[in-house]
Amino acid sequence: MVEFLHVTKTFKKRKSAVHDFTLNVDVPIFGFLGQNGAGKTTIMKMTVGLLAPTHGEILIDGKPSTNIESKKKMGFMPETPYFYETMTGLEFLRFSDELFETTSGKEREYEDLLKKVGIFEARNFQIKTYSKGMRQRLAFAQALVNNPKYVFLDEPLDGLDPLGRREMKEVMVKLKEEGKKIFLNTHILYDVEEICDEVGVIHAGNLLYAGSVKGFAQGKSLEERFTETLMQYEHVHA
Amino acid sequence: MRNIWIIAKNTFKLEVREKILYAIIVFAILYMLSSLFLADLVLKELPMVKSFALAGVYFFNAILAIFLGTTSFFKDVDRKVVYFILAKPVSRAQFLLGKFFGLCMVLLVTTLIFMVAYLAVVAYEGGGFDAMGIAAIGMQYLEMMLFLSFALFVSTFSTSLLSIVYTSAVFFAGHVVSQLVADAQAINITGIKLRLVQALYYIFPNLEKFDIRNYAIHNIAAPLNSTLLAIAYAAVYIILLLSAGVWIFNKKEV
Numbered sequence: 019m020v021e022f023l024h025v026t027k028t029f030k031k032r033k034s035a036v037h038d039f040t041l042n043v044d045v046p047i048f049g050f051l052g053q054n055g056a057g058k059t060t061i062m063k064m065t066v067g068l069l070a071p072t073h074g075e076i077l078i079d080g081k082p083s084t085n086i087e088s089k090k091k092m093g094f095m096p097e098t099p100y101f102y103e104t105m106t107g108l109e110f111l112r113f114s115d116e117l118f119e120t121t122s123g124k125e126r127e128y129e130d131l132l133k134k135v136g137i138f139e140a141r142n143f144q145i146k147t148y149s150k151g152m153r154q155r156l157a158f159a160q161a162l163v164n165n166p167k168y169v170f171l172d173e174p175l176d177g178l179d180p181l182g183r184r185e186m187k188e189v190m191v192k193l194k195e196e197g198k199k200i201f202l203n204t205h206i207l208y209d210v211e212e213i214c215d216e217v218g219v220i221h222a223g224n225l226l227y228a229g230s231v232k233g234f235a236q237g238k239s240l241e242e243r244f245t246e247t248l249m250q251y252e253h254v255h256a
Numbered sequence: 257m258r259n260i261w262i263i264a265k266n267t268f269k270l271e272v273r274e275k276i277l278y279a280i281i282v283f284a285i286l287y288m289l290s291s292l293f294l295a296d297l298v299l300k301e302l303p304m305v306k307s308f309a310l311a312g313v314y315f316f317n318a319i320l321a322i323f324l325g326t327t328s329f330f331k332d333v334d335r336k337v338v339y340f341i342l343a344k345p346v347s348r349a350q351f352l353l354g355k356f357f358g359l360c361m362v363l364l365v366t367t368l369i370f371m372v373a374y375l376a377v378v379a380y381e382g383g384g385f386d387a388m389g390i391a392a393i394g395m396q397y398l399e400m401m402l403f404l405s406f407a408l409f410v411s412t413f414s415t416s417l418l419s420i421v422y423t424s425a426v427f428f429a430g431h432v433v434s435q436l437v438a439d440a441q442a443i444n445i446t447g448i449k450l451r452l453v454q455a456l457y458y459i460f461p462n463l464e465k466f467d468i469r470n471y472a473i474h475n476i477a478a479p480l481n482s483t484l485l486a487i488a489y490a491a492v493y494i495i496l497l498l499s500a501g502v503w504i505f506n507k508k509e510v
Contacts, residue, residue: 029509066342066343067342067343068338068339068342068343068509068510069509069510070509086345089343089344089345090345092343094339094340094343094344096336096339096340096343098336099339099340100335100336100337100339101337101340102266102270102337104270104273104274105270113262113266114340114344116262117259117262117263117341117344117345117346118344118345119258119259119345157340160340164344
């Protein structure tokens with residue numbers, strides 16, 4: 019289970035990016051929904067240890083998310099991934115795995131993983147030759163290289179063509195079937211509706227809703243409900 | 257330790273793929289080969305040839321150390337490649353130390369290449385095997401490690417361009433600061449002015465400690481005590497700079 023306990027993040031010269039965020043996530047695919055700048059990425063970066071919360075704590079199976087044992091259970095794909103451009107896709111995957119201290123004789127697994135995300139043919143090409151979609155796929159692959167229990171994906175479908183989006187969503191569903199827990203940041207409502215078991219709606223650093231997708235939609239379209247929720251918030255806080 | 261090694265190995269692999277590295281190596285070798293022609297025209301004597309070639313080894317390694325130290329770490333942070341690495345079971349200290357050792361490995365290779373070129377030039381000029389030359393280049397390498405640690409330290413809080421400026425300033429100050437103290441004492445400066453000069457002496461690393469080129473040029477054995485002291489001095493300085501770098505990087509929001 020991923021637990022967020024009164025997590026607040028304040029940046030210098032900026033009001034709080036995340037405010038007193040408390041949430042427990044224990045479903046296969048949790049969609050984190052919010053506009054750009056709502057605080058989704060900040061929460062994910064705090065979870066994987068790239069940022070430190072100003073207050074509060076994030077726990078993975080009861081242990082701080084930044085401790086080594088917790089990190090071994092996590093895979094993370096950042097938004098707009100950047101790579102070492104002169105490395106090949108396969109080299110990057112190998113390097114990513116080596117940092118988990120679990121390697122040796124895993125070449126076959128790397129190849130399977132690259133096949134799974136659809137860039138096997140380009141495995142020996144330098145990353146600087148990759149398209150945006152291929153980079154997204156490689157970022158996805160490195161998030162899975164340690165066979166993590168928890169997968170944190172920040173806007174994983176950005177930059178992919180419709181076919182690529184479909185393939186990636188299928189991979190996520192397959193991961194769900196394997197028993198992995200996926201934490202998905204997105205601002206694309208259709209993706210949430212299609213694959214998420216639960217959804218959290220965040221706006222201006224505040225959690226406005228957490229629960230089932232159907233429960234949030236209340237019979238309306240997700241877009242309609244999302245807009246409504248945000249407008250209600252703005253009205254109250256105007 | 258394992259992660260430090262993985263990152264060091266990866267840093268080395270990436271840096272040796274940079275074309276600029278080869279350009280500098282080629283220029284350095286051409287510079288040293290040019291001493292063969294200059295030997296006949298201007299330099300005339302072996303000590304002059306040695307001095308010219310050793311200065312080349314030093315100069316080109318310094319350029320490499322400043323270039324590698326100020327860009328490698330900064331690029332990873334600025335281009336957010338660290339997101340992939342720090343989200344894994346890798347501490348920031350391991351990452352910074354991995355970068356340091358990886359860059360040291362690159363400099364070790366270039367130093368060895370330059371050393372071979374230097375020894376070849378000296379042997380061609382009839383100087384035989386120059387053991388003191390090797391020692392002098394070894395001490396230069398130590399100085400370059402210190403440079404790297406300073407450049408990495410500065411890169412934890414500064415941009416690449418400013419890091420180049422700071423590192424170059426320290427490079428310059430490190431070579432004049434001991435002379436400055438000697439001059440101040442020679443002309444009897446006292447009071448606050450002397451304290452200021454002394455403060456500069458303690459703030460900046462004294463890079464002259466690593467310069468045993470004159471011994472190599474004249475083929476005289478360098479004093480062991482001062483050489484060992486210089487090695488210890490470099491080790492302490494490097495540890496302090498890297499520790500400060502880790503401390504700042506731990507507080508930095510990437």
